[in-house]
Amino acid sequence: MLRHVVQRLLLTVPVMLGVLLIGFLLMQVVPTDPAIVRAGPTATPDVVEAIRRDLGLDEPLWVQFGTYLWRLLQGDLGVSIINNVAVTQELGATIGPTLELMFASLFWSIPIGIALGTVAAYFRGSVLDRFVTALSVAGGSVPVFFLGLVLIWFVGFRWQLLPFTGRAGPLWTIEGWQAVALPALTLGGVFIAPVARMTRTAVLEVLGAEHVRTARAKGLTERAVVLRHALRNALIPVVTLIGLQIGFLLGGAVVTETVFSWPGVGRLAVGAILSSDFPMAQGTIIVLSLGFILINLVVDVLYVALDPRMRGA
Amino acid sequence: MSVASLNSAAAAAATPVAPSAPRRPGTLRRLLREPVAAFAFAVAVLLVLAAVLAPWLAPTDPYDNNLSSAMAVPGTEGLPLGADSQGRDMVTRMLFGLRVTLVMGLASVLLGGTVGAAIGFIAAFYRRVDGLLMRLMDVLLSFPAILFGLAIAAIFGPGIPAVVLALSVATVPLMARIVRGAALVVMRMDYIEAARATGMGDARLIFRHVAPNCLSPIFVFATLRFGQVILLGSALSFLGLGAQPPVPELGAMAADGRNFLFFAPHIAVLPCVAIFVVVLTFNLLGDALRDALDPRLRI
DSSP states (O other): OHHHHHHHHHHHHHHHHHHHHHHHHHHHHSSOOHHHHHHOTTOOHHHHHHHHHHHTTTSOHHHHHHHHHHHHHTTOOOBOTTTOOBHHHHHHHHHHHHHHHHHHHHHHHHHHHHHHHHHHHHTTTSHHHHHHHHHHHHHTTSOHHHHHHHHIIIIIIISOOSOOSSOOSOTTSHHHHHHHHHHHHHHHHHHHHHHHHHHHHHHHHHHTSHHHHHHHHTTOOHHHIIIIIIIHHHHHHHHHHHHHTHHHHHHHHHHHHHHTTOOSHHHHHHHHHHTTOHHHHHHHHHHHHHHHHHHHHHHHHHHHHHOGGGTTO | OOHHHHHHHHHHTHHHHOTTOSSSTTHHHHHHHSHHHHHHHHHHHHHHHHHHTHHHHOSSOTTOOOGGGTTOOTTBTTBTTOBOTTOOBHHHHHHHHHHHHHHHHHHHHHHHHHHHHHHHHHHHHOHHHHHHHHHHHHHHHTSOHHHHHHHHHHHHOSSHHHHHHHHHHHHHHHHHHHHHHHHHHHHTSHHHHHHHHTTOOHHHHIIIIIGGGGHHHHHHHHHHHHHHHHHHHHHHHHHTSSSOTTSOOHHHHHHHHHTTTTTOTHHHHHHHHHHHHHHHHHHHHHHHHHHHHOGGGOO
């Protein structure tokens, strides 16, 4: 177990360095010269040259990469070209809302997805199963922004039930809860399909297993067989698969944030790219990538921890 | 993108969905026996035809605007699907949007799929590089497509090429894994041993004997991936990272329509419905193709 964790950690180091190198090179290929930007439009060539020396831009690339890593370790991701705010400050302000949105989406979609998948597997081949399968195929084909726009139009605009722009406060306040409702319905709505599909497959597999037959043979109620013996075992792959779907969730979150003007990291990244704010774009992309590497690491370790059979592998 | 290149690319769009491509006879017949599959196949053919024939089917030019009919609702005389915010005919925009979106998806699957398949064959064939290649693929696989989209749009600037590149990169590791798995199974067969014994070179062995027997999983994956790629690509365009206005691309059209959602919902809804239909069609077709080509994979 410990060996596995150490191995995974060691594998992560070169990947992280690779991400940082790509992030660093991103700033080398963009068409703007940071020295000129910093100096302003009226600066003389002498001044630009002085700033270039000051920023260390006249050093060889590998020295610059070292300096960049060193600054990164100190939590310095540079400053936005557009409004001069520190990238870390903007990131700090937007990560919370993004996690909030993801949490609120998973909170309702995972139980429903698991329930649908279990019911479909139990009544395999029935009308109910066909309905759930059709629903998950159709659900997996809906663009996130389509669902968002439909909800905005009906719930927000036509019926005026819930707000549909921005965030109004933390989740535990009524206003905050109301503001996150539509974005979370949107993002969770597209997440139900993969969860239901994965659960159905996992439960089907377990229902055919011998321990389930034994449970039935000793006269347990169907309820106990399905909930305690089948679903519980099926949940191991489902939990890890959901962990691996976090990437899918992030993709949906970026779009959802844009549709609902939700002040999250995804919207920050897209806005930075569209306004050519390179330090901000670089910072958000690096932080999101590193976040991913960490999530994958945790999911991988969890997988082994949850399923003893994986330990030798 | 020039009209000529659009034409040839759209024509090629028919290739990965044509189930007759794998050489076993009867695949198409088996596919069409299922009513859902037959329906999906028919819709896919219609969609590809509409995209290929868009310049001839469309009543106007996709960039022709007529501000007097801006935001005209569907059913207006001469505008069966209405007009967009610039007064451009929605029928025309949808046809060309379908064309651009399908070409974008096809280019991504072809580019990413080819590179991925090559890596998969190399990994299966040369076991010394297998570990390294597959670790690299694992690394690529650990990042979501949206991150590639963001990073590549940041480096090269938003546009269709950036989206195609991002989706290709995201497709490479998936295809590599599938092809490697299929190739490893094929390479354990006796006829490969026999071919090797005749002194056949590696390249010939791969192209003549291994690759043709890996076509089924490749076609199934490419079809399913085509739908996913279109979903991802239209989302990137919706964000403004892909096709730039006024280029008719379904995701970009939906983004434009979003600004007029409360006055003229059809501008956003029609492209959204089109994306849904395209993705659903290819998802159903991919599932059906999997069942028809390889019943063992049926879940």
